Amino acid sequence: MRRMNARFIERLPLAGVHPALAYLATAGLCLIALALRLVADPVLASGYPYVSFFPAVVIAAFLFGRSAAVLAGVLCWLMAWYFFIPPAGVFKFNGNIAVSFIFYLLVVVIDIALIHWMQLANTKLAEERARGAALAEHREMLFRELQHRVSNNLQVAAALMALQRRNIDHPGARKALDEASHRLSLIGKISRALYDPTGQRLSVHSFVETLASDILEANGRNDVRIEMAIAPDVAMDPDSAIPFALIMAEAIANALEHAFADDRGGCIRITITGDEGLTLDIVDDGCGLPDGFALENSGSLGLRIAATLAQQLGGTFRLSNAETGGVRAHLAIPAAA
Template sequence: MQRKNEKFVERLPLIPRRPWHAYFLTTCLCLTALAIRSAAEIILPIGYPFVSFFPAVILSSFLFGVRPGIYAGLLCGLLSWYFFIPPRMGFPFNLGVVLALAFYGAVVAVDIALIHFLQKANFNLAVERERSHALAENRELLFHELQHRVSNNLQVVAAMLSLQRRHVDHDHARRALDDASARLALVGRISRALYNPSGQGQNIRAFLSTLTADVLEASGREDIALTIDAPEDLILKPDTAVPLALIVTEAVNNAIEHGLPHRGGSISVSLNMTDDGISLNVTDDGKGLSADFDPGSNQSLGLRISNALAGQLNGRFSLHPAAKGGATARLDLPVRA
């Protein structure tokens, strides 16, 4: 309803296709004011010849513009002069009448001028609003096109790495190319899905649900149960999305490949708010960490990437045994993330 009212106000003054329609309606308003003034004669004190004519002038100016407003001012002035300034039924002329008409003319002129300038300012505001809306649409279109091209380029690089893998015989090199290709494809998908020109974030529960489901589907495992536990109303900043997604992806892939390589099980992703910030845990019920595992000396690429990305977010990444068996990858972030 409010937007409809704004649209109506932006259209003022109303300009009929035939200008005489505006003058006809203005005349009707003036005659209505005359009828109201005549009907109120018995309750009004002596004087007040213009009391019902000011609204007619204001409405005419507001609805139809300056010229019908001036016409209404002249017509209402003549009607009040003829019918309600004594001696009535004539056009008396003396100093008192001149002062009364001068006062009436000054008030009407101020009303018409104010309405005219307000409507002009309102029209300029409406034009600027439409221009800003068009610029915003163009910006959003260009931004999405840019994101689309960047994502496509990342997907192309990922595909080139996959093709290059076919010409590599060394198992470790093939695995490194597979990992790099998968990470690039993931960054491309996240960039296309998350970033928008308004800078708004995304609900972190929905983000984690979609991300982990994609990782599990890409692994081809159907014997692993995946659960997500995160607040409903927590918003993830766009610049945090890609590093967080890569860390979660590394943790889930690590749980699938090392914790549950030959049997089914469950992986739980939980996010909790603490006094110090945010704690994200990826826990599996697999075989757990080896007895001689030392996170300080472990030089695996996935762990190094996770530590580097956590540092980029001013957070801390750790990997330790879970309370009921298996392993837990933990990411601690400051609350501003």
């Protein structure tokens, strides 16, 4: 209801569409004011000739604009002069009548001017609001186009690496290109899926399942089951989304490579909570870490990347043996990150 009233007010004055109808309606308002004054005349004290005509002028100014209000002011003045200023029935002029005319003129001019300035300000406000909405829509379109192009460029770079891999015989180099191609492709997918043009905090629940499924599919592991426990109120800043998703991807890939080697099936449980920051736990049911394992001494590039990204977010990433067996990858990002 409030929005409908606001839209109606923004359309005022209405005279711009059909001026003739506006002037006709203004004349009708003046006649209504005359009728009301005639009805009230027996109970009104003398000296109030304009009492019912001021509202007619104000309504005409509000609904139909300045020109219609001027017409209403003139018509109401003539009606009041002829019918209610003694001697009634004639247009007599003297000093007292001139003073009443001056006061009537001042009141009418002030009313019309105030309403006119208010409507000008309201019109400018509506124009600025429309301009702001258009700019916001244009900004969103540019943002989406930018995200689309960035994602496409990353996909192209990943495809070029995959093509270059065919010309390399060294197993280590081929593996490095495979991993780099996979990471670039993953960044492109995450960038397109997670970033919001408004910069609002993002819901984590909607993309984790898709991300985990993509990783399993990319590694050809349909024998590994994903279980998730994600708090419903978990959210993150857009700037943290890609690093968080990459760390999660590296932890899942590490579990697939070591916990479920030799086509061994199993389960990976993903737990995400948002209490005092953002916490990610990825637990597999594999054989656990080897004796003497230290993340800082690990030869895995993916794990080193995960640890570096966690530091950039102001958090920590570590691997440990889970209480139920297997490996627990734990990421903790403080609330300020």
